[in-house]
Amino acid sequence: MRLNVLNKGYTLTAKLLFSIIKAFSGYPLPDAAKLVFYRPDFYGTPAKKFTHRAMRGPSSWSVGDRELMAAYVSSLNQCDFCIKAHTATSSRAYNDSTKVAKVLQDLETAPVAEPLRATLRMLGKLTREHTVTAEDMRAVLAAGVSPEQIEDALAVCFSFNITNRLADTFAFFIPSPEAFDAGAKYLLSKGYQ
Template sequence: MRLDILDRGYRPSTKLLFALIRLFSGHPVPDAAKLVFYRPDFYGAQAKAFTHEAMRGPSAWSVGDRELMAAYVSKLNESAFCIGAHTATATQAYQDGPRVAAVLADLESAPVEEPLRATLRMLGKLTAEGKLGAEDMREVLAAGVSPQQVKDSLAVCAAFNTTDRLADAFGFEVLTPEGFDAGAKYLLKRGYR
């Protein structure tokens, strides 16, 4: 990573944990995981709590839907690490790779439900332009999305606009497909805590 402290600045107990993870998973600890272990009191602890609530907390959106939102937002941000991580996680959550690939290739022609499409469109505009109007939201609500679902999707959008920026600024190393698959399996089993 672009800061040496994020590669080497960990306490001995954390370094031991990283070594054990590498040993048992067969993969190095992803940079996204390392980041939240560095001075966790500053960022990691609160970031994990918010991201976990957004991605795994109570919501009318499925885990697959929320992982797809994370992948879609990351795609718009061109954040290579997060596209790989959340494409893999959405694919495993849905057990449907073509569905995820179709959304990321072309949202408008993808075979997904209209409420999800309208929500992704809204998140895409917010991510690309940084702003939204009431009219954008009326279109989402008219597609059958509840106000609470909109709020839940905005939290996913906030979490991944943060993580995407950190991944690209700090220079997270892109994993192999096997590495992303292993990470996805972990995220579906344990979440973001």
């Protein structure tokens, strides 16, 4: 059941912005973006800042890698909206939709470097089991991942485990593939702010 909060409760300024975005892009503002306008002081502004830093802040992971982490975590959580949004964005960032699809189908045989594979494995365990051990971390480090890269990946995982649950709770509308592609272009050029 879709909660009505995404359909109303916005300031006049926000409603005007939604109309301008639709007029220029040809697509309505995605529910993920609408959610940050609802009670921005409580959730929206802190969530935007955290997610933007995790996804676009300084990191030795590429934007494509972090978008793939978001898609992978979302696939484990079976969050249709986020799977499609971040599959589109990581595919555009890498300019390789096959690579992204293969990771989401079978991580162990996907054409990715071992440090990224080991990191996705660890994020998968954390997402499924809600815990990781020192042994799990040693395995990621042994694959050539730095402590800073682990921290960056955990920030992506944290952000999308929350976003996936909100998307499912609020029953985010699933737009067309063309709208997801337009959203991917926006995320790659502007980020999450």
